[in-house]
Amino acid sequence: MCGIIGYIGNRDIIPILIEGLKRLEYRGYDSAGIAVLEKGRISLRRAEGKIALLEKLIKQKPVSGSAGLGHTRWATHGRPSEENAHPHRDCTGTIVIVHNGIVENYLELKEKLKKKGHRFRSETDTEIIAHLIEEQYCSGAAFRRTNSLEQAVRRALKEIRGSYALGIISSKEPGRIIAARSGSPLIIGLGKGENFIASDVPAILAHTRRIIYLNDGEFAVLTREGVDITKADGRKIIGKELDGRITAVAWKAGAAEKEGYRHFMLKEIHEQPRAIEDTIRGRISPDKAEVHLEELDLSTQKIKSIDRIIITACGTSWHAGLIGEYMLEDLVRIPVEVENAAEFRYRNPIIEKNTLVIAISQSGETADTLGAIREVREKNGTVVSICNVVGSTISRESDAVIYTHAGPEIGVASTKAFTTQLTVLYLLAIYMGKIRGFIRDAQARELIAELLKVPGIVKRMLGEEGKIIKLAEKFRKKTNFLYLGRGEGFPVALEGALKLKEVSYIHAEGYPAAEMKHGPIALIDKNMPAVVLALKGRRYDKILSNIEEIKARGGEVIALASEGDKELKKKADEVLYVPRTCVQLSPVLAVIPLQLLAYYIAVKRGCNPDQPRHLAKSVTVE
């Protein structure tokens, strides 16, 4: 949950580090710092708070150089403060590191190092890594045998339990950056006479599109001339194999910028038509009523043998899984269970030969979801992941991965990732339903035709946000909300509630509407508005009764209604219309007004939807 960047080249490093850190602020932003190699020593500049405060500090105390590291922090050990900000150094200040992850055994290591005379400046787990390296570099056996920073780092890392993405420099070996990863994302950017490390692509996209995703256990040594990568087993990756690891990033330079929108969240809500189109692209032949999912590297025979599907994820991705359950059970006729990854991973789950596990993760780095798939792999289960980040850890540890092509999702609140996850689940349901004989060509044509309309419908919906902005003004001072739905509407209610609470800090609960009589109706009064998903469908009459029950108790109702429904206007205080589509795709449309409502209420309450308090974009620790 932190952002790392490193540079070694011939240009002035300060703007490269600062601009890169700004692109990584979504990964954590409670403190930040840089370390720069200059005139044979390493200078640190660190500040609590946002990157802008670090920038101000550097203006007051200039530093210059052409090699160094930067870090933006999300605190896991030690409160946000200057002394806990990265980079951290060893006793002598000649070895400096930046770290993303958690050292689970740091207390025992810290005690051991203290006994050897090491003095610590911070409360962090990270700092002990710098001292472990120093122990190996300056006084350990490594000094006499290898006297290399690389060797000292390797030895030090053997003592660590936990996760890390690391950048290391030393004034004793100024011409190189050492990088290592285990459990936290780290990429290498290849330039001409310069090279980079970063936690994520947006940090260095302005400088290079040639990226190598480090795998767990891998190690890299960067110089101005090039990069050496060593696999976990100690084997160097060279020649064609190294070339094969280079990914050309297609994202436009602006893709990770706001492009005129006030916040990334709003930009990404408005990107959904394009993101859904891109996710469909190349995966359907409408004329042949076919869905192509080559990346789903499972044989027809395997797909026919699946007798149980488990979907596992966290947060918004878990909500997508709950909707996927309806799609898959409707169209593929296989029993589906949806499991919160943090619960599933520790439950000693039963995984059989014909169980298919689908892991959904935008970042592909969520610790609990990664833990869940590792548990499944331990039990020889089959894992297919739905991810948005190419080369992310979850995608690389799955048997197969189907990528959402949403582009970088920078806003902490997940929006376009959610609707593109639903798009992939829908495509998967058609694909598997056809193979298993539950979907004939005629129905497949209809389902595909409905999907092809969705981007245009979403675009039209986004053009009508004026009504939602007015609603946001009317409801922005509320302190509680209920979100209610039935069937596929229930997970959408959960998602709408999550969006509101995570960006506006208003308490909001998603509930099955049928549950009202079992308790929540006691909450209803004029201060407890209810957002009710009341689209035409199998449960429409029942949801109308729920609305009447709420109105009878003085509650206010914002109803999401199917276009053309005049009935609801008489019953609800406010109505937001949702265009019609097939029942399986209705959540993709219904969520749009809820995303916008959450965004505009947050902005009207003076919140920053892109960096909500206490949250980070990617939860890479438990």
Ligand code: AGP
């Ligand atoms: C959603 O708006 C939140 N940011 C959060 O719940 C998120 O969906 C969750 O942390 C899972 O992230 P992932 O999809 O990257 O695994």
